[in-house]
Amino acid sequence: MSSEPAPAWGSGNNTVWEEYVDIAFLVTNCFILLITSFVGIAANLFVTWAVHHQKSLQTWNNALLVNLAVIDILRCAVDCPILLTIVMLVRQRGYVDEFICDAQVASFSFSCCIQLLTLACISAERYQAIAQPFKTSQRRKRIIVLIPLTWTLAILVAGFCLTFVKDSPVYVKCHGSQGEAIPSYDTFGLYILVPLWTTCFVVIIGFYARIFTIVRAHSRKIFDKELDNPEACSALLIDSEQVKNNSGGEALPVAKADQVSALPVLQVACRIPHAPETEATEQNQEVDGAVCMMPSLANKDRANKKKESKMAKRSGYIILTFLLFWLPLITTIMVNFLVHKNRSAGMGTIWDVEILSVSVACMTSLSDPIIYAAVNPQFRTEFYRLRNRLKSSCKKR
Known part of the structure; x- marks a missing residue:
């Protein structure tokens, strides 16, 4: 008595499962693109x-941030709606008009290129702002050239x-290629997007x-100077007390002019109240005590460096989120190239994953301004002002 084979997963069940998967990808893509x-x-x-x-935000470094915000607006207003239209129409009728497909290719390649550049x-100019903070005229000239150059290169790549x-x-999915053999697949991702992304990634990591x-x-340099300041100041005070005690209460010079000037970060003010005028007092070299102060230039330099380090961290957060949102797309391009070299059009799930990674990459246009407002106190202040204005206007109505 021969045993009957176990029932396999039927084609009907496969169709139901694929239907659920398609709906899940559709809902996820729509949610991401609408929110973005x-x-x-x-x-x-x-x-x-x-x-x-x-006015305090109107700097040449922030000009690049405004340039990034402008391209993010274009991506949210053009690229995301086109991709959403393709996802929904392909689900309904299996294909989309060629004009919409061409518009998606142009808008996506343009926005990717200009965002990366x-x-x-931004990373290069942030480095220049910290390494050479006083060369503002050169920074202005560079940014005036860089912004039109990035747009020009992006237009050429899109064309x-x-x-x-x-x-x-x-x-490919926009054209409804179902079951057809594909002579080439994702040439843009493999030969344009991945090299451009890798080059910009190396540049960004290097500058940061x-x-x-x-x-x-x-x-470390500031910390070492601050350690030297109390030591030098203590030495001057000890010498002053020793000279007073040894001279029976009369103040004698404790530091020559060249010795005082040799201290790089100290200013010494030496005075004796109610003391008779002598030749030493005329030279301002007699001391009854020493007052050690950090010069204002060092304080200003330390404040500027601290401010620039915070700004570098803010830009670093932007870069980090940008890379995290881009990694799914770059990973799918490389994996599909290495694993699926012989492509056919009948790979619905793989296509869905790739399209979802494109939607995730679009979320960088949403993450950038959120980081500006979250980590920059000036942007937060303006946000609170705008919110208060809206509340007051609503109350008046």
Whole structure:
């Protein structure tokens, strides 16, 4: 008596399972793109409004942040709605009009390129602001050149992709290629996006590593100077007391002028109240006590370095979140290239994962302005002012 084979997972069950998976990807993509589009536009508009309204934020370094906010607004207003339209129409009828597919290729390649280049420029200019803080005129000239250059390069890349590179996962699914053999797949991601992302990543990491090295070295230098100041000040006070005791209460010179001037970070004020005028008092070299003070220049330099280190950390947070949101897309491109070299169009789940990674990459346009407001006290102040204005206007109504 031969035993019957165990029932396999039927095609009907497979269809139901695939239906659930498709719905899950659809809901996730729609949620990410809608939140990124609406909240991202409002948040980036607030960043540009704050820089325009607050004079202290109108610096050349912040010009690059405004440039990034502008491209984030364009991405939220153009790229996210186009991708959302493709996801929904493909679900309904299996294909999308060619004009929408071409618009997605152009907008996505343009926004990716200019975002990566702008973040690389931000890291480079942040390093220059810390390493050479007083060369503001050169910084102004560089930024005036860098901003139009990033836009020009991004436009060229978008035009090249629109003409020669139309095999991204979104474009392929947008055209409804179901079961067809694909001669090439994701050329833009493999030969343009990954090299550009890697190059900018190396540039960003290199500049921020140098920034943290400079800040740490300067912090150690200030700490060593502060240790030397109490020691030198104590030595002057001890010498002053010893000279008074040895001279029977009469003050004698304890430090020559060249010795006092040799102290790099000390200013010594030496006076004797109610003392007769002598030749030494005329030379201001007699002491009854010593007052040691840090010069204002050192305090100002330390304050500037502290401020720049905080600004470097803020930009570092932006870079970190940018990389985290981009890693899924870069990872899927590399994994699919290494594992699935012979591609066919019948890979629905893999396509869904790749399209979801594209949606996650768009979330950088939402994360950037949130970080500005969260870690920058000036942006937070402007946010509170704007909120109070809205509350007062609502109460009047």
